[in-house]
Every structure is written in structure tokens, then in C-alpha cells.
């Protein structure tokens with residue numbers, strides 16, 4: 261067997277595994293060490309941008325299987341997004357074949373937890389048919405819970421919205437803090453506004469409200485038999501730590517983008533690696549940009565304590581960018597002060613690519629001039645490239661979404677096709693959520709957010725008031741709202757006033773018909789077809805939505821997704837002596853795949869022919885020949901004003917300003933290192949903020965280095 265494996269290593273696969281592009285033997289050896297380091301020892305690979313991290317990871321997995329004869333089902337590979345998991349899967353198929361790849365536990369931390377919790381969740385008090393509650397649904401729940409506090413909060417001059425509370429809850433969960441833990445005792449640590457910061461007692465009032473909402477949010481989730489994204493990780497940790505036999509299959513865990521793992525994810529990695537103590541992590545501390553999601557850059561140091569004999573290697577060859585882009589990016593990242601907990605790991609970057617055109621830094625009077633220049637320059641470069649460049653080769657990377665409006669306008673005026681990456685995601689679209697809500701209810705009758713959404717779509721005359729009465733009556737009776745309306749429909753429970761019986765009849769019939777089809781084994785794709793027909797969804801869209809045809813196409817796309825999701829689903833191993841708590845149904849697999857589908861997972865045809873506009877966060881892991889980074893100014897890079905309303909920035913307020921500055925410096929570094937051949941940084945001397953023009957200075961990240969490094973300045 262081992263010989264066979266070695267033989268196959270001598271084939272074309274060997275070349276892939278050991279392929280090194282650099283002519284330098286030393287670099288080749290370092291790369292090779294990353295791949296061939298003994299699989300029974302832990303390893304940290306610190307790799308700069310564009311150094312081929314995915315390639316090293318996939319090659320290492322292939323090497324473990326082909327050379328060391330490891331069982332593919334004993335390997336766990338964790339990626340940051342589903343898109344990255346699919347990319348890794350596709351590359352691995354070429355190296356080790358589809359059958360082996362299907363055995364590898366490959367996916368995001370969330371997907372891996374969901375896989376095991378479905379089967380063995382009862383061991384940690386879960387019902388296996390839980391529904392995954394996405395961030396939009398979490399926000400709806402919190403919005404409802406926040407309402408009763410409105411008067412109290414405004415009387416204390418505390419301004420807080422559901423999005424901020426969701427961020428706070430998520431932060432607390434990612435640190436393992438329960439509602440009781442965040443109840444105020446002595447000194448409050450949670451600050452919501454300037455007014456709150458100025459008064460300790462107001463602070464405590466706010467924290468109490470936060471703790472109560474957090475507690476009620478948890479209750480709502482449990483009652484709805486649902487888990488939010490943070491719960492998936494927390495229950496995963498509980499499952500693997502309390503019942504190590506569920507992780508005993510794991511001989512080696514490999515984690516990509518390790519710099520962006522948070523404390524719970526790190527714990528999860530440790531639990532899964534508990535039996536073998538073998539983990540390979542790949543990451544770049546300089547690209548850690550998710551501090552606001554509680555990513556913990558100190559995990560690298562923790563791993564050195566927790567995994568004895570961990571080796572560390574650095575990949576410093578950059579295969580992506582021209583020399584001058586790398587030089588400038590390095591200058592940005594290495595000028596900074598020391599990191600709070602550890603000093604920056606001295607890591608350099610080099611490339612065999614030529615120096616290329618110098619990065620360009622341009623200043624404009626206003627953002628309109630800046631946007632017009634970007635549009636003009638894109639057209640100019642395409643015209644001059646003689647067909648070498650297309651719109652898809654350009655990206656405009658923004659510090660935050662609000663800047664995009666002016667840029668989009670300018671591109672539109674020049675007739676430049678563009679797309680917003682990570683904007684309104686496919687699974688966040690109303691028509692998709694409507695459809696999923698019905699199917700979620702069929703799978704889990706307790707899931708209240710789905711009930712609240714589906715009951716009046718298409719309109720059945722059940723407004724907010726009637727819905728409120730249904731929900732509160734169901735709560736009093738201790739049953740789900742769906743059960744309540746079914747019983748009212750069947751005259752088991754008396755009707756409400758004004759009567760809802762007639763109004764809910766068609767709804768109950770639809771749910772029952774879908775339920776019976778699902779029980780008979782109807783595939784999700786057919787279930788969706790049946791649903792939209794039963795509720796006359798196309799007619800409803802035609803009547804209510806001007807862009808009904810696009811929305812209807814999205815439903816067709818969902819049907820396509822449904823047919824793929826069920827055939828590709830991986831499986832959790834059967835643990836000896838343990839009966840899985842619940843068999844996965846195709847419907848459940850499909851719903852799970854939909855809920856865990858993350859930003860950038862879906863792409864449309866023709867996307868390659870459009871200029872990409874993206875936040876720097878959404879650009880992580882991507883690359884383009886030409887990159888523009890506008891608004892490189894103080895007030896954007898870095899940014900820490902308190903009067904902005906963007907959710908992400910609100911979350912940033914919870915972080916210490918110097919940590920924030922470092923995090924945003926890394927963000928600019930990530931943006932610059934997305935460029936392959938040309939990089940443009942632009943800034944304006946005035947920018948409109950909340951309707952008022954404010955003067956702007958060049959970002960300190962650039963002003964400090966611009967005379968020492970090669971930059972074209974106009």
C-alpha cells in the first residue's frame with residue numbers, strides 16, 4: 261500500500277507536490293519544508309502576501325496522504341470562507357482524486373462544527389434539526405428585543421442600535437462570555453456613545469440593558485431551536501472538549517488564514533487536535549484585519565506554548581506583485597510601532613518579478629475629481645494596452661462601503677461596467693430569504709424568525725399587530741407560532757380576534773403540503789419549485805417588484821444551488837457505539853449550505869468583464885493586475901471618528917485606538933498587496949462628510965514614507 265502511494269508520488273503528482281517556481285534552491289527548500297515537514301509534528305507557516313499559501317497547504321495535505329499513507333478521513337482542513345474551501349477542494353482533486361478529497365474534513369470552522377453537531381448535538385443538549393440563524397435574522401430578533409428599552413435608553417441619552425448590540429453579543433460570545441458575565445458588577449467595560457462614556461452610571465445602565473437583551477436573545481434562539489454563527493463554534497467547542505471521542509479521528513488539522521482566527525476558533529482547533537497534537541497553520545500576522553470580529557493575533561504565540569515542538573518557517577517569496585509595489589507595501593507595514601502584545605515578527609518579502617511601474621500617489625481637490633480620474637485612467641489603460649487589459653483586470657478597494665457611491669457614479673458616467681464585491685449577497689436577497697423561510701419552517705417548526713417572515717408573504721392580511729398577537733399567544737401556550745396557527749386552522753384552539761383563521765388557511769396548507777413532500781423524500785430543488793407554485797410567488801413578484809424578472813432569475817439560481825448542495829455535502833464519521841442523534845435529510849443539508857454560504861461565494865457570469873469595487877476586507881485573498889485605493893487620508897486610513905453609523909466602524913470603537921491604527925495599517929497593506937502590476941493611491945484635500953466638506957490630509961501611513969520609497973507623486 262505504502263509502495264503504491266510512493267509510486268504515485270513519482271508520477272505527475274510528485275511534480276505538483278514539489279513544484280517550486282523559484283530558481284533559488286534555498287527558497288525551494290523552504291517551500292518544500294512547508295510541504296514535507298513531518299506530519300506528526302506541528303508547524304507554523306508564516307507566509308507573506310502572494311506567497312502561495314493555498315498551494316503549500318494543498319500540497320502538504322497531498323503529501324501526507326500520498327507519501328505518509330495517512331488516511332484522508334483523518335485530516336481536517338479549515339479555510340476562512342466556503343469559496344476558499346471550494347478552491348482547495350478543486351486543487352486537491354487534481355492531486356489525490358475526488359474519492360480521497362471527499363473523505364477529508366474540509367470546510368470553514370462553522371461548517372465543520374455544523375457537520376458534527378447535526379449528528380452528535382444531543383450530547384451537548386441540542387436538537388439535531390436546529391436551524392442556523394444568519395446575521396440578518398439575529399438583527400431582527402435583537403431589534404424586537406430592543407424596542408421595549410427605547411424610552412429608557414433615550415431618557416438616558418444612550419444611542420444604540422440592533423447592529424451594534426449584535427456586534428457586542430458576538431464579541432462576548434467569541435470571548436466565551438455569557439449574559440451573566442457581562443452583567444455590570446463594579447466597573448463597566450462596554451461603551452456605546454459619548455454620553456455613555458461620560459457617566460459611569462449611564463455606562464452601567466447601558467451594560468445592564470445589553471446583558472438583558474443578550475440573555476433574551478439566547479432564550480429566543482433556544483426556543484426557536486436555532487444557533488447563530490457564534491453558537492456553532494461555541495457548541496462545537498463544547499462537543500469536542502466534553503466528548504473527545506468525536507475528534508479522535510483527527511490525526512492532523514490544517515488551518516488557513518490563521519491570523520484571523522478568534523479565541524473560540526483557536527480553542528476549537530486545539531480540541532480537534534487534542535488526540536494527535538498535530539496542527540499546521542498558515543497565516544500572515546501582517547494581514548490580520550478582523551480585529552473587530554475578535555480575531556486574536558496572539559494565537560500564534562499561544563500555539564507555541566500549547567503545541568510542543570512546533571516548528572516555524574517563513575515563506576517570503578512573493579509571486580504576485582511587481583517589485584516596486586512590494587517595496588512600498590513593505591514600507592507601509594514595517595514603519596509601525598510595536599504590536600501591543602508581541603513585537604511584529606520581522607518578515608520580509610522578495611520577488612523575482614521586475615520592479616515595474618512605480619506606485620502612483622495622486623492628490624485631488626474633491627472626491628468627484630478623484631472618482632473621475634479613476635474612471636478616466638481605467639479607460640486610458642485599456643485603450644493603451646491594445647487588448648491586454650479588460651475591465652475585469654481593475655479593482656477599486658475602499659476603506660468602507662460609503663465611499664463607493666461617487667466612484668460608482670463616475671464609472672457609470674464613463675460607461676464602465678462594475679460590480680460590488682461582497683455587497684448585497686445572494687443569500688441576503690429578499691426573494692431568497694422568503695423562499696428559505698418556508699423551507700426552514702418545514703424543517704424546524706419552532707424557528708420563529710422564519711414564521712414571522714413567511715406568514716405574510718405573499719400578503720395574507722396578517723400585519724404586525726396580528727403577528728404580535730400570534731407570537732404572544734403562542735408564547736403563553738408554550739407552543740411554536742406555527743403550531744398555534746395550525747391548531748387555530750384545525751379548530752383545536754379558538755380563533756383570535758379579529759379572526760385569523762381564514763387568513764392562515766392557505767399558509768397552513770402550503771406548509772403541510774411541503775412537509776409531506778419533504779417527508780416523502782422530495783429533493784430541495786423540487787421543493788422550491790413546488791413552493792413558488794403553491795404560493796404564486798412569480799405573480800406576487802410581478803405585482804410588487806419592478807425588477808421582478810431579476811428576482812425570479814434568482815429563484816431559478818437558488819434551484820440550481822439546491823441541486824448542487826445536496827450532492828456535494830460531506831459526512832461526519834460514525835463514532836463507534838454512538839448512534840447519530842439525527843439523520844441528515846437533503847432539505848437540512850441544503851438549508852445548512854445556504855446559511856453557511858459566505859461573502860463572495862457566489863459569482864455571476866460576466867463578472868470577469870467588470871471592474872471590481874470592494875472593501876479592503878472583502879478583497880482579502882484576491883488579486884488584480886491594476887488596483888486603485890482611494891481616500892488614502894487621515895480620517896479614512898486610519899479612521900476613528902465616533903459619529904459614523906457604519907456597523908463595522910461601530911464595532912471598531914470597542915477596540916483600543918492604537919490597536920485600531922495597527923489594524924487599519926494592515927488593511928492598507930492588504931489592499932496594496934492585491935496589485936500585480938500597477939497600484940494607484942489617491943486622496944483628496946476636501947471630502948464631504950455628512951453633507952459638509954471637511955479638509956483632509958494625506959494618510960500618515962503614506963506621508964511618513966513617501967520621500968524614502970519610490971512613489972510617483974502628482
Ligand SMILES: Nc1ncnc2c1ncn2[C@@H]1O[C@H](COP(=O)(O)OP(=O)(O)OP(=O)(O)O)[C@@H](O)[C@H]1O
Nearest residue numbers: 280281308309310311312313314315579580881882
Ligand atoms: N510556486 C509558485 N510559482 C508561481 N506562481 C505562484 C506560485 N505559488 C503561487 N503562485 C501565484 O501567485 C499568486 C498568489 O498566490 P496565492 O493567491 O495563493 O497567494 P496567497 O499566499 O494566498 O496570497 P494572499 O495571502 O496575499 O492572499 C497567484 O497568482 C498564484 O497563482
